[in-house]
Amino acid sequence: MLSGLSIVLASLAYLGLLFAIAHFGDRRADQGRSIIDNAYVYGLSLAVYCTAWTYFGSVGRAASSGISFLPVYLGPTLGMALAWLILLKMVRISKAYRITSIADFIASRYGKSHVLGGLVSVIALIGTVPYIALQLKAVSSGIDLLVPADDALAHVANGGGWFDTTLLIALALAAFTILFGTRHLDAAERHEGMVAAIAFESLVKLGGFLAIGIYVTYFLYDGVGDIFRRAAEDPALRRLFTLAHGNGAYGNWFTLTVLSMFSVFLLPRQFQVAVVENVNEHHIRRAIWVFPAYLLLINLFVVPIALGGLMHFGVGGVDPDTFVLTLPLSHDHQALALLVFIGGLSAATGMVIVETIAVSTMVCNDLVMPLVLRIGGLGLARERDLTGLLLTIRRGAILLILLLGYVYYQVAGEAYALVGIGLISFAAVAQFAPALLGAMYWRGGTHLGALWGLSAGFLVWGYTLLLPSFAKSGWLDASLLTEGPWGIGWLRPEHLFGMTGLDNLSHALFWSLFANCGAFLAGSAFRPPNAVEAGQATMFVDVARRTAGVGTSFWRGTGQVRDLVTLVGRFLGPQRAEDAFLRYARLRGWNNLDEMEADPSVVQFAEIQLAGAIGSASARAMVASTVKEEVIGIDEVMEILDEASQVRAYSHQLEEKSRALEAATAELRAANERMKELDRLKDDFMSSVSHELRTPLTSIRAFSEMLCEDPKIDLEDRKRFLGIIVSETVRLTRLVNQVLDMAKIESGHVEWQNAEVDLREVVTQAVDSVSQMLKDRGQEVRVQFPEIVPLLWADRDRLVQVVLNLLSNGSKFAPKEAGVLEVRMTADGERVRVDVKDNGPGIAAAEQGLIFEKFRQGGDIRDKPQGTGLGLPISRQIVEHFGGRLWVTSEVGAGATFSFELPVGWRDDATAGDNQT
Amino acid sequence: MQKGLSGQRLVTLFLAGMVLFNFPLLSLFDRSAPDIGGVPMLYVYVFLVWTMLVGGMALIIEGGGRS
Structure with a gap:
């Protein structure tokens, strides 16, 4: 057996180690080399969530109802998935406006109200003191178990007097908290040494619990499967394997999940480590998985330990809450028991330290300071340096809270009011949820709403949860629960308005949050927000978009x-x-x-x-x-807000406009370029046209003058001259027609008579109409069609014009008497292609592009063939209009092949048959 | 920080967890037999889903940061 002295010494040595770590942490912080500027340390410090209630109590709950304790840890796991949305915003708001507690957070948002801050502080205090008492009780009962009854120290340790080891530990914790929690007044209220110690404690408690878990599972038994297999033989234990053995097990499971999800952000100690002590908001990211992973690890062996203990001691033999200590003790492993106890001690002390700091900040800033300032007439207001006073108030508050906890522990003892406080406390802080979430996401919440909501929620919580816990402890008449106050049945605290079917926690949570949210909404709707409320609402809700400077106005x-x-x-x-x-x-x-x-x-x-x-x-x-x-006034604030948002909107519009302007400028520039180009083309075209017109006009005029001036020309010559004049006039007419045609196509004024067209008919018609001319020149035409040609949607006459043009071009360049024109058509599913091949001199590569320009003609300048130079450009325009293309392939001396192809599916429905304007 | 996509993924994980950890899905596994290596179905299910959730969060946070 361990001697009582060695246990007390080990505990004090452990506390000493904490002091050393905290001192080291603070020194490093002063040197600017923070040891807590690390995401893992931040994640571990969040694990202050796991208290002695986790360490000892989880096994106890598992022994009585199996896995039903687990939502307390599943909730935070799920909650952390939302940390990136919720926690990050809380941290940003708190950093921007130097908020140091949850009371301050709510008070600041709803009009910087003393009343609201005070109310939140009172709720936190009432919810916290019994919780601290529970931690002290855990430590004390741990010492009771470890110290043998006949030890010299035993009568001091559990003598029941006012001085015992628990008080000693409470005082040591007060000393620690005062030293590292109120070392100096920091505007940011951060305590690096304390956080370092807490992170260390998280490691110790995880290590202690895993040690006992592995010991029970793998040394006392043969692994997890073995424990379950053996437990399965006992029907009483087999009952724990499933959940639905009681009524409303799933409802309770859900309530616990939601409750603990809130708690992980709303418990004063969680707010302290997660928000106030946050060094760098990027740490939140990693903590999102580190903290849940921690929770998973620390819960792995809870059920095996509970089953192992129940099998070893028998059901009802030993208090299951103490299994983690009694199991190693009963196998005479004192050293392990001591290690586990130290783990439990760290779970308890970690919670106590952080919770005390958090609540003492609230008590000082939101309860005592307002009073001190109000009675400023006493001369305090003129005191030059009030830092000493502030620190004294904080230290006093810390001592007071710990002593209150100790007294509550002594008074309550084994009472239900202490044992059940974990969840009762959770339900108390859950009352902050509507006001706090509303603070960050809803502009409409007002001071009145928050005050009504918190008060209503708190009252209902007290009536449906706290009061029954007193009654169950025997401090109040138990008939309160069974018959209701003054015998009024529908006022029974655990069955308000006769509601049944819910366990007492779900019942209380439902009614309290119902009252809370209802009053919050009603109060906020009661009157419009005043200036400060509206201003603070915007600063909180829009914290990401606002710099601190904007709020000043x-x-x-x-x-x-x-x-x-x-x-x-x-x-x-x-x-x-x-x-x-x-x-x-x-x-x-x-x-x-x-x-x-x-x-x-x-x-x-x-x-x-x-x-x-x-x-x-x-x-x-x-x-x-x-x-x-x-x-x-409120009007002015709204105006400022409006102005700010209008300025934002205007500048946004301005940006849009200037972007649009730039785009328009670029478009205009491009259009201008195109205009210039078109202008140049038009000039070229005009000069070409006039040139082309002048040639035939000149010859017509020359021959007409000859006929006119010399009446003696013989008939033969006259006939010849008149023939020339006629043919030149024909040429002139054709030229004018083609120029008009070209202009019409280019300006889009052509009326396209679209219909289904078989290209074979088109080619046949064209070939027929030139066949006589070709025969006159002694040229031959060969036509080759595929068997199946898909129908096209096009203007038949226009296509005839294209083929005719290609044929007459070919005929012009093919040699007389020996000329051969080959027309070949091919078709696949998508396109129909027509090749017109001649055996003329061919076209040089350099000229191949030019011939499609207006008034350019192929061949030698010397023997310029008859033609207008507009045929190919017009043909190309037509083919392109139907979605196809026209091109030439040729080599000098090997003839030329003009080809065009048209897509089968082309259908210009929007414009088909319409005047294109 | 890539707030958008990671945030969305985490919210998805949260919703999935809410559904997987509660009635009625939970009741599907709320039985002691068949067991897996002696461990009751319910325990295996809850811890498996929990591990997967934590793993998923780690993957989103640590994997998402690099890409």
């Missing part, structure tokens, strides 16, 4: 900078206040404090500095007492 104060520095100095210490202001002044571009103007943003800066130390409501009151505050 919501309340206007002017005053002397020196006054502000003195004011902040009274709470933070004159030197630190001076430094803070100087840093801020440099940031804003002033060299020293005297140059500084006390504009609204400086006033705001002072207020935020103060908020870190004394809470936002008190800070507001203090600043307002120093500077002249212009009263801003």
Whole structure:
């Protein structure tokens, strides 16, 4: 057996180690080399969630109802999945406005109200003190188990007097918390040493619990499967394998999941480590999986230990809450028992330390300071340096909370009110959920709504959960539960309005949140928000989009900078206040404090500095007492908000417009280029046309003049001249027609008579109409069709014009008498292609592009063939209109092949048959 | 920080967890037999889903950060 002395010494040595770690952490923080600036440390510090209630109590609950304790850890796992949305926003808001507690968070959002902060603090205090008592009880009963009854120290350890080891531990914890929690007044209220110690404690408790879990599972038994197989033989234990052995097991499971999901953000200690002590918001990312992984690990062996203990001691033999200690003790493994006890000690102390700091901050900033400032007439308000007073209040609060916890532990003892406090406490902080979530995501919530909601929720919680726990402890008449107060049945606390079918926790949570949310909404709808509420609402909800500077415009104060520095100095210490202001002044571009103007943003800066130390409501009151505050009405605030959003909207519109303008400019430039190009083309075209017109006109005129001037020309010559004149006129007409045609196509004024066309008919018609001309020249035409040609949707006459043009071109260049034109058609599913091949001189590669330009003709300049030079361009335009293309392949001396192909599916439905305008 | 996609994935994981860990899906596995290596079905299911959730979160956070 361990001697009592060795256990006390081990406990004190462990606490000493914590002091050392915390001291090291603080020293490193002062040197600027933080050891907690690490995502894993942050994740581990979140594990302060696991208290002695987890460490000892989980096994106890598992022994009585199997796996039903697990939602307490599944909830946080799920909650952490949303941490990136919720926690990140909480951290940003708190950092931006120097918020140091959950009470301050809610008070600051709903109009910087003393009343609201005080209410939240009271709820937190009432929910917390019994919880702290539970931790002390766990430590004390652990010591009771370890210390043999005949030890010299035993009568001191569990003598029941007012001085015992539990008190000693409570006082040691108070000392630790005071030392590392109130070392100095920090505007950010961060305690690096404390966080380092807490992270270390998380490791120790995980190690202790895994050690006992592995010992029970693999040394006492033969693995997890073995424990379950043996337990399965006992029907009483087999009952624990499933969930639905009681009524409403699933309902309770769901309630617990939701409740613990809230708790992981709302418990004062969780808010402290997750939000206030957060060094870097990026740490939240990794903590999202590190913390749930921790929870998973620490729960792995809970059920095996519970089953192992039940099988070893028999059901009802030993309190299952103590299995983790009694199992190794009964096998005479004292060292392991001590290790497990240290693990439990760290679970308890970690919770106590952080919770006490968190609640003492609330008590100081939201309960005591407002009172102190209100009775400022006592001369306190004129005191130059109030930092000492502040620290004293905090230290007093810490001591008071721990002593309250100790007294509650002594009074309550084994009572239900203590044992069941874990979940009762969870349900108490769940009352913060509507106001807190509303604070971040809903602009409409007002001070009145939050006050009504919190009060209603708190009252219903007290009536349906706290009161019954007192009754079950025997402090109140048990008939309260069975018959209701004054015998009124429908007021029974656990069956309000006769509601049945829910377990007492779900029942209480439903009614309290129902009342809470209802009153919150009703209160918020009761009257419109005032100026401060509207301003704070925007600053909280839009925290990501707003810089601290924008908020300044919501309340206007002017005053002397020196006054502000003195004011902040009274709470933070004159030197630190001076430094803070100087840093801020440099940031804003002033060299020293005297140059500084006390504009609204400086006033705001002072207020935020103060908020870190004394809470936002008190800070507001203090600043307002120093500077002249212009009263801003709600209309003005709304105007400022509107202006800000309008400015944003305008600048957005402006950006849009300038982008649109740039695009339009580019378009215009391109259009201008095209216009110039077209203009040049038009000039070219005009000069070409006039040139082409002049040639036939010249010859017509020449021959007409000859006929006119010389009447003696013989008949033969006359006939010849008149023939020339006629043919030149024909040529002129054709030219004019083609120019008109071209112009029509280019301007899109052609009427396309589209119909289904068989291209074979088109080619046949064209070949027929030139066959006589070819025969006259002694040329031959060969036509080759495929068997199946799909129908096209096109203008038949226009296609005839194209083929005709290609044929007459070929005929012009093919040699007379020996000329051969080959027309070949091919078709696949998608396209029909026509090749017209001649055996003329061919076209040089350089000329192949040119011949499709207007008035360009192939061949030698010397023997310029008859033609207008418009045929090919027109043909190309037509083919392209039907979605096809026209091109030439040729080699000099090997003839030329003009080809065009048309797509089968082309159908210009929108314009087919219409005038294209 | 890639808030958008990772955030969406985490919310999806949250919703999946809410459904998997509660009635009625939970009742499908709420039986002691068949067991897996002696461990009751319910225990295997809850811890398996839990492990997968934590693994999923780790994957989203640590994997998403690099890409």
